[in-house]
Structures are given as structure tokens and as C-alpha cells.
Amino acid sequence: MLWACLALFVLFPLAALVARAFFEGGRFAPGALASVLRDPNHLRAFGNSVLLGVLVAVASTVLGFLFAFTAVRGGLPRAWTGVLEATALLPLISPPFTTAIAIIFSFGPRGLVTWHLLGLKGVSVYGLASTFAAETLTYFPIAYLTLKPVLAALDPNVEDMAFSLGSSRARVFRTVTLPLTVPGLGNAFLLVFAASLADFATPLILGGNDFPVLPTQAYLQITGLFDFKGGAVLSFVLLVPAFAVLLLQRAWVGRRYYVTVSGKAGAQTAAKSVAAWARWPLLAGCLVVTVVIAWFYALLAYASLVVALGANHAWTAVHYRVIFSEGVKAIRDTLVIAGLGMPLGGLYGILLGYLVARKVFLGRRAMELVSMVNYALPGTIVGIAYLIAFNDPPLVLTGTALIIVACYVFRYSPTGIRTTVALLQQIDPGLEEASASLGAGSATTFRRVTLPLIVPAFFAGLGVVFIRSMTAISATIFLISINWTLITVRILENMTELSLGPAAAFSMLVVAIVVVVMAALSRLLRQFRTPGRVMVASLLGG
Amino acid sequence: MGTGDIEERHGRPGALRARGGVGGHVGAPHSVGIRLERLSKRFHHRVQGEVYAARDVSLAVAPGEFVTLLGPSGCGKTTTLRMIAGFETPDAGRVFIGDEDVTALLANRRHLGFVFQNYALFPHLTVFENVAYGLRVQGRTAAEITRMVGDVLTLVGLQGYDRQFPQQLSGGEQQRVALARAIVIRPRVLLFDEPLSNLDAQLRVRMRAEIRALQQALSITAVYVTHDQEEAMAISDRIAVMSRGSIVQEGSAETLYARPASEFVARFIGRVNLVSARVVAVGVDTVEVEVAGQRVRAVAAAQPAVGDKVRVVVRPETVELAPAGSLGPAGTVVARTFLGEKVEYQVRVGDETLQVTRPGGAADARFAPGGAVTVRLPADGVGLLRDDA
Numbered sequence: 001m002l003w004a005c006l007a008l009f010v011l012f013p014l015a016a017l018v019a020r021a022f023f024e025g026g027r028f029a030p031g032a033l034a035s036v037l038r039d040p041n042h043l044r045a046f047g048n049s050v051l052l053g054v055l056v057a058v059a060s061t062v063l064g065f066l067f068a069f070t071a072v073r074g075g076l077p078r079a080w081t082g083v084l085e086a087t088a089l090l091p092l093i094s095p096p097f098t099t100a101i102a103i104i105f106s107f108g109p110r111g112l113v114t115w116h117l118l119g120l121k122g123v124s125v126y127g128l129a130s131t132f133a134a135e136t137l138t139y140f141p142i143a144y145l146t147l148k149p150v151l152a153a154l155d156p157n158v159e160d161m162a163f164s165l166g167s168s169r170a171r172v173f174r175t176v177t178l179p180l181t182v183p184g185l186g187n188a189f190l191l192v193f194a195a196s197l198a199d200f201a202t203p204l205i206l207g208g209n210d211f212p213v214l215p216t217q218a219y220l221q222i223t224g225l226f227d228f229k230g231g232a233v234l235s236f237v238l239l240v241p242a243f244a245v246l247l248l249q250r251a252w253v254g255r256r257y258y259v260t261v262s263g264k265a266g267a268q269t270a271a272k273s274v275a276a277w278a279r280w281p282l283l284a285g286c287l288v289v290t291v292v293i294a295w296f297y298a299l300l301a302y303a304s305l306v307v308a309l310g311a312n313h314a315w316t317a318v319h320y321r322v323i324f325s326e327g328v329k330a331i332r333d334t335l336v337i338a339g340l341g342m343p344l345g346g347l348y349g350i351l352l353g354y355l356v357a358r359k360v361f362l363g364r365r366a367m368e369l370v371s372m373v374n375y376a377l378p379g380t381i382v383g384i385a386y387l388i389a390f391n392d393p394p395l396v397l398t399g400t401a402l403i404i405v406a407c408y409v410f411r412y413s414p415t416g417i418r419t420t421v422a423l424l425q426q427i428d429p430g431l432e433e434a435s436a437s438l439g440a441g442s443a444t445t446f447r448r449v450t451l452p453l454i455v456p457a458f459f460a461g462l463g464v465v466f467i468r469s470m471t472a473i474s475a476t477i478f479l480i481s482i483n484w485t486l487i488t489v490r491i492l493e494n495m496t497e498l499s500l501g502p503a504a505a506f507s508m509l510v511v512a513i514v515v516v517v518m519a520a521l522s523r524l525l526r527q528f529r530t531p532g533r534v535m536v537a538s539l540l541g542g
Numbered sequence: 543m544g545t546g547d548i549e550e551r552h553g554r555p556g557a558l559r560a561r562g563g564v565g566g567h568v569g570a571p572h573s574v575g576i577r578l579e580r581l582s583k584r585f586h587h588r589v590q591g592e593v594y595a596a597r598d599v600s601l602a603v604a605p606g607e608f609v610t611l612l613g614p615s616g617c618g619k620t621t622t623l624r625m626i627a628g629f630e631t632p633d634a635g636r637v638f639i640g641d642e643d644v645t646a647l648l649a650n651r652r653h654l655g656f657v658f659q660n661y662a663l664f665p666h667l668t669v670f671e672n673v674a675y676g677l678r679v680q681g682r683t684a685a686e687i688t689r690m691v692g693d694v695l696t697l698v699g700l701q702g703y704d705r706q707f708p709q710q711l712s713g714g715e716q717q718r719v720a721l722a723r724a725i726v727i728r729p730r731v732l733l734f735d736e737p738l739s740n741l742d743a744q745l746r747v748r749m750r751a752e753i754r755a756l757q758q759a760l761s762i763t764a765v766y767v768t769h770d771q772e773e774a775m776a777i778s779d780r781i782a783v784m785s786r787g788s789i790v791q792e793g794s795a796e797t798l799y800a801r802p803a804s805e806f807v808a809r810f811i812g813r814v815n816l817v818s819a820r821v822v823a824v825g826v827d828t829v830e831v832e833v834a835g836q837r838v839r840a841v842a843a844a845q846p847a848v849g850d851k852v853r854v855v856v857r858p859e860t861v862e863l864a865p866a867g868s869l870g871p872a873g874t875v876v877a878r879t880f881l882g883e884k885v886e887y888q889v890r891v892g893d894e895t896l897q898v899t900r901p902g903g904a905a906d907a908r909f910a911p912g913g914a915v916t917v918r919l920p921a922d923g924v925g926l927l928r929d930d931a
Binding site: 436528 | 649654662663676
């Protein structure tokens, strides 16, 4: 049953994509690939994608390390750590265009900074620089969430030891702290690189004509030229670096993870790796980012409440009226789809996680791997694959809500799967034996012991599916129809029509809904008494 | 060994609030014995290939008896216990509980109580629900459950803890919950897998007395696994010492201490001197041996011949010291450690160094290191090992 689902919604679309890219009328025809590779436009897009990915990954890793190091080792008061945490969380739960919109508001031709403050005219905000800045601010939280646990797991006693051997602080940092963090840094780099490679929303808005990247090219090929084949080929080209990153990450992180935590925690010692005076520059560095992000969101809120930012700053509620009248269908559709995907995703996550972690059967590893495919691939590829696979018989799903729900469930449930597996690994098999020794059969044991203990994974899994359903666009942009549309797609439409007010209002709405759901979920998860703590925030990192 | 003996030894029979009426609710209606017949269990080891975790283990536990499986880690004691519980299936051999062959029976059909090393309390259930778990599985009424859980929590001294969660309890309290959860279902047999190893030393001593008192109050058959010889001696009617998957000797604590059958047992239980000797005369039950020039009567399991080289088991506290020049082997004090209630010596006699323990206030407790002394071995009752054993 699960295999059937996986085959239908993971393997089949991917196969359809490859078939479309390589076969012409039933014959193998690699000519299309060759012609795409010869097209200088596409070649440039490929180069741009990789260049952008590397730049964003480097900058995000540096920024993420700065935040993580300041939060973990800075010895700051709790309130400041909370501020850093909030800064890092906000971009993760926002719809994909928020930074892009805010950058246009600030630095665009009529931007608050460029036009009003500096009086510059004819400024072009579009291109590599702004795309790079927007993506870095959007994706550095991934690096932060990857690096924070790594730094937190470094036993401060190891640093103390280096001190006691006469090292200076700088030397301890260089010879102990940094080398122990290297695998984490590598992992963060690769995760951000993959995210940037897959990102479609930011370059679509900010890239402009001069800076094409692969996902936007593929999108335009399909929506603009209705060239499915071209889209398929371009996605396939994108597939190559995506897979390379995946393999690299496995090889790199798999082999070189340092664990310095021993069974018994050493004496709790205050981290001394940061001198008292150095704390404040570190914090200041982080706060610059915090201020920029806060400014962006304030601007977005402001833009949603004035007639036209940059031209007419009179207060108005008209944008909200628009989204709750014209836009109400998108809101309802999005909520229905998220609502449908939520329980399905949660259930699928714990079911698959339980099978993979506790049952022995043929093809178990393969099942785990397949379940991760849609998650690991760029959304554009998944979206195009679904479009190609379900557009024609035998299974026509295009235009239905089901195709969007299926896309979300199979793309975002791996978080639930991994959480289930992690929880099960922490549950002592003795608990199940204890239940058996008290007379319970295996069904009773599962229902009364195992299931309650993995319930947090269920909620975490469905929470992530919900949040992603509210904010994602890269895959589902290909799957919407007259019947079913999404808030994120409406934001994009508003952007292209230059009605930035409603776009801002929509964005604020999404952020508000997601924040409420996250808060509710966090509260709910705190009620459970399981061996491992499950934090939704940390699940969004990738 | 009777109940009175135990209470005398532990000194605190009332530590557990186990008194007549309460025990009546919880106790097993009748005790049954356990019989293991040539149990074997193999595991596949990456380097060594097929390894026996247990090999031909046979053991009979009488109804109401408390038997401990004692041995170093990896000796097969836990595997044996888990085969009794049904968590492991033996590759060969049979398990009987009472007269019933349970070898093929699943763990949840055996009706046994099992206390885990790490307690294995359900973290998502309160203390009350943890204890009630087995009763709910049995489908008892709410009133019955409330009464029985209340009784057993009183019995283990945890009244008022019903609504707490396991994580909120101390290690000792968690241990009591685990115990309560195991006994509330009135199991036929109680099994313990190193239940005290996660507690600190003082609590360990107290809990073992409580477990023993509880087992006596319920007169329930118990099998207990530990690697701590002192714990084993304090708690059991009988001890089975295991090594490399087999039981090497079983008997009361006294027997194992006084008459170990092998060097392994001798060294594992208590401190010991194994002294070379030569058989000089063979009697009906005893033999006479010569140790460092002194003649000593020993008890031998097998009959040696005159002139055989053997080793005798001399416990440190049975050796006395006298001023140099007295009758007996001469020795030199190498080291002396004052420990308050006792004094430990190392005394060199010929080629061997003897451990000697004397009471702190004894007349022979004040010999200084470097001084010459005379060693007096016990005149009879030492154990005897064949040199090849």
C-alpha cells in the first residue's frame, strides 16, 4: 500500500519527467538535451544558478555561524538569545516573496531608501546583487539551525582544557572550536546551496531579465511557451547539481561527524571562549541583520496599510478588503489544501517512520530512500514532474486539489518520518518488553505504549506540512488551476501586476496564520512526555 | 535459610510497609517453581562468529525461593533471565514454570513480573497508570484497579504519588514504581535484571533489603540477576555463579564462600588467598595438607592422592598473626592499612603474599610494616582446589 503510494507519487512522476526529456515518440532522443546545452541562454542560467548558490551558501554559512556562535557561546542574557532566535525564525515561516518585496520597497526605482532617502533616479534593483542579498537573508536560518546544535554539543570542558594548556582565546577558537565545527559548516553550506539552487520565487521577482537561473527558465518555458519538453529538459539539468549536492552531503557528513558529548556531561562550566568585551561586537553584528529583517517586515506591514508605498502614504484598509473579497477564494483553497494535507502528511510520516525504524522487511532501505526523494529535489523539478505525469491518462489529476495535496504530503512529510525514527530510536525497547511482561499482546503494546510515544512526531509532521502548504510555491505553481489556487500564487500574480499593497497584505496574513499555528503546535508538543523533545522550529531548517 | 534469619540480617524488616493484611491483597495465591533444562542461546558475533550466550544452563528454583544468577558482564546471566521471561527464544532446552512447559509461550502469556535495569517505566503515563497498565490489560473493573493500585503503592511506600510522572521521581522511587507495576498483576514469578545498578551505594543497600522483605512477604519465587557479589549474598537463598554462558557452581552464600569449587568462584566471591599446598594424608571426607610447613585439614570435593599438589582457599579473616618466634610459619609484614573496623595486612610467607584481615581492636592488629610475624592458618575447614582446576 505504502509502496503503491510511493511508486505513484514519487517514482512515476520522476520517470515521466525523464521520459519526457529523453524520449521522442517512443524513441530515445538525447538531441533535446544537446540543443538545450548548446543554447547560450540556458548555459548562462546554469552558470548563474551555480554562482548564486555558492555565493548565498558562503554568506549564509558565515551569517549562520555568527548567529549560532553568539547564541551558544556569547554568554548573553536570555532575552538577547530570544531576539536572535526570533530573527532566524521569521524568514523560515514567511511566504517566499517577503524579502524580495521588501527589497523592492526599499531599493527599487521608487524605493524608500534609493528614491526618498538618497534621491537616486533610475536605479535598477534587479540582478545578482539583490537576489543574492534576499536569498542570504532568507536562507541563513537554515545554516543557523544546522550549526547551533553542533556548537551546543561541543563540550566547553574541551575548550577549558585548551585554555589550561596555555592557549589564547583566538588560538582556542582556531585550533579547537572551529575544527570541531567543520563538518557542521560543510553541512550548512550544502543545505543552503541546495535551497538556493531550488529557489524559484526570489530570482523570479528580483532576477530580472539579466539574471536568468534554471528554475525560472524552466517555469517560463512551461507557463510562457507551453513547452513541456523544454521544461523537462531544463529540470533534468537542474537535477544534476541537486543530486551531486545530496551525494556530497551524505559522504561528507556521514563520515566526519565529531561527537564530543560523552555519556556523562562534564562539570557545567561557563563558556570562556568569548572574552567579555568581544560579546558586544558579536551581538552588534547579529543585530545589524536583525534590524534589516525587522525593517523588512515593518515595511511590509506598513505597505499593507497605506494606499501605495512610495507614492501615497495615506492609511487605508483597502488592501485587506481586497484580499478578503477577491482573494478569499485563494485563502479558502489554501486552507482547505493545507487542512487536507495536514492529517494525511502526519499519518504518512509516522507510518513510514515506524516501518523503517522498527520492522524488518525486504526493501526497507529502498523505501526510506524513495520517501526522501521528493523532499531532496528542487521544488521546480517535482512540480514539473507532477504536471507531466498527471496531465494525461492513465491518471489525470491536473486541476484537482488532490494533486496539490499529494505534492505537499510527499514533499514535506519526510520531516515527520525523520522525527518518528528519531523518537523511536530513543524509546527503550525495554518499554515494549515491559508491556509484554504485563500481559499485553503486540497490538495492545503498539496502541498503548508505542503510539502515544510517537504522537509528537505526528503533530510535528503535520505542523510542518501545514506551514509549508501555506508558504511553498516552487512545486505547486505548476499545479494550480482555475479551480484551485493558492495564496502564494496570488502574491506572485499581484507582484507581476505591480499591485504591491495586496501582495504585502497577503504576506502579512500568511505570517500571522503560520505564527499562530506554530505557537499552538509548540504548546501542544510541550504537553507530551517523551524521551526526546520535539521542536517545530528546528524542524523547518531543512 | 528461614525468614527469621533474613530479618535478623537486614535488621529492618519493617522498611517495607509489608504487613499481613496488605500482603494478602497483592501476594501470589500459591508459589510455583521454575525449572530450566539445558537452555542454550547462540548469538552471531561479528568477529568471533557463533558465540554461546548461554550453554546448557540447567537450574531448579523451588517455590518461594530467591535465587540469584551472579557473574561478570557477558556471562549469560541476563540472557538466561530473558529466556525465562520469554524475551529471548532459546535455541535449545526448555523452560518450565510450575509444571507448565512455557518454552514456546510468548512473553505476554507467561504471567511473570519483570523488573528492568533501567525500570522501563512508561514515560507518558502517571505512576498510577504505569502500575494499572497490567490490570487494564487483564480487563479488570475500575474499582478493582483503583483498590489494587492503591494497595500496592502503599506496599512499596509510594502513597500519594499517583499523579506524578516517572521523570519527576528519584531513581529509588522509580525503582519502587517498577516493582509495584511488576507485583500488582500477581505474577507467578518475579524476575529482576540488575534492578539496583543505577542507584547510589546507600540506596542500593536499602532497596535490596526492601526487595528481599517484599519477596518474603509475598512468598513469591524470584530470580535475580546481578554482578555484585555482596548484593547477591545479601538478598538470595541460593546463588548460581555463571561464567561464559554456564553455571559453574550453585549453593548458599555460605557454601560458595567457604567451599568454592573453582578458582573463578573463589576469586569472584569475596577476597581470597589461594595458597599452594601438598596433600599429606587422605581421610574419608577431609584431607590433610601441608601449607608453608603447617598441617591443615581441608575439605575436598574430589579425592586427591597423597603427594598431589593442590591449592587451598584461605579467606583473609581466618588467618591470625602472632609475634615472631611463635609456633607456625614465619612471615614479614609488607603493608598495613588501617580501615577503622578492620586492619588489612599483606604478609609475605616464603614465596607467597597473604592477605590478612584482622578486627580493628584485635591484639594482632598492631604489627608494623617490615616487622617479622608468625602466621597461623585456620586448623581446619579450608577449601581445597585441585591445581588444575
